[in-house]
Amino acid sequence: MKIHPTTQSISLAIRALDNAVVPTLTDKSALAATEVVRHVLTDLLKRQGPAIKLLQELIAEGNVLEREILGLTDETAHGGGAASQNIDFESLAQQHEELTNRIVTSCTHLSSTGDHRAPHLLRRAAEWEHAYYAKIPTIQAKLYGEEGSSNSQPPEPALSKEYLEKFLVLSTYICTVECKDRKREELVIRNSDPAPIVLRSMYLVEQEYLFLKSLSKTDYPCPHPFDLALKTEGVGGNFFTMCRMPGLGASTFLATGQKTFSEKMILQLAELLAKLHKTPLETFSEFFEIYEEPAAFAEMVEERYRRSIKSWSHYLSEVEHLPSPYMTLLFGGLNRNIPKDSRRPVPTHGDFSVHISR
Structure with missing residues (x-):
């Protein structure tokens, strides 16, 4: 009796998906799901061979990097450090994780x-951490039976508007409301992300609601927010409503180019x-009272930077996340490059570009 290799089983699943399942589907959600399944299957196929070699190389590079860092910190290595003799992906992945933690x-x-x-060295550590995810997409894993073929795998689907729209989740909606007197008005609903990446600040x-509410009391052209809904039963997340500004977007996000x-x-x-920059901070006194410290009003730009970096660093220490030398590099660079600026801070726009302008 012969037990078929894992590569053969995965290859059969990929071929069945491509030849029998995908051609019969018309629903966009179902097609998007099959692309996810195919990506996972392809990744599993890579883990049977090419990804093993990549991890072995990265672990060897990481061991060298760790020794160089320890040489500057007068530390001694705590386990690991030897060339990897593992030949299965799971053991190598565990070794890579342990090495990452030591490097952090x-x-x-x-x-x-x-x-x-x-x-x-900090930059090298950050680049080393990123190397696996940067290199693994470039590695080709041929289906079982095609290993000796010189034909490469078909290219991944082109990055297009239609492809991206399958995975985008809108956080802003436009709706038409009809009142009892039959009058209609258009509202904009600003919704929190279903799976927020960050849980602080704007x-x-x-926080966005209160900042916009304060700004809308001036002559700055911005929408006026109406209602804020927090932890409403039966609703997936927090949201607020605001009036819809006249005009059209200069471009959609995916068509800007x-x-x-x-x-x-x-x-x-x-x-x-520039007009936003000139808006006095006192305009946002209600926002500062709730979400900032009173001393923030008297801070200069340099002090504001220090407070912001310290706040983000504290946030990072409080939330669950994977150890990353990249974050050490990031905060080290930020703290070393705080500008010596004695001017007062000004409000600004963190994403002020053509695709969101009206």
Whole structure:
């Protein structure tokens, strides 16, 4: 009796998906789901061979990097450090994770040494961490029976508007409301993300609501928010409503690169951004009272940067996340490059670009 290799079983599943399942589907959600399934199956196929070699190479590089970092911090290695003899993906993945954790700890110590060589090593550590996910998409895993063939796998589907729209979840909606007197008005619903990436600052719709509410009391052209709904029973997340501004978007997000824009419009956007910068911070006193500390009003730009970086660093320590030397590099660089600026802070727009302008 012969037990078929795993690569053969995975290859059979991929061929069945491509030849028998996908051609029969018309529903966009179902087609999107099959693409996810195929991606997972292809990744599993890679883990039977090509990904093993990649992990072995990265672990060897990581061991060298760890020794260099330890050489600057006068630490001793805590296990690991030897060349990997594992030949199965799961064992290698575990070894890579343990090595990553050790490098994160060493990078934390390294960032506090003040050694002029530290920034270079911290960057190398961040690039090493990213290397697996940067390289694995470029590796081809041929289906069982095609290993000796010189024909490469068909390319991945082109990145298109239609492809991306399958995976985008809208956080802003437009609706038409009909009142008892039959009058109609258009409202915009700003919804919290179903799976928010960040849970602080303007990533929370309640903070966005209050900031916009304060700004709408001035002559700045922005929508006026109406109602804020927090933890409403039967609703998936927090949201607020606001009036719809006249005009049309200069472009949709996915079609921005296909449009040309007049110099007049670009200059108008620049004027609006400058007008926002000139808005006194006192305009947002209610926002500061709830979400900031009273001392924030008296801060200069340099102090504001320090407070913001410290706040984000504290947030990072409180939320669950994977250990990452990238974050050590990021916060180290931010703290070393705080501008010596004695001017008062100004409100700004974190995503002020053509595709969201009206």
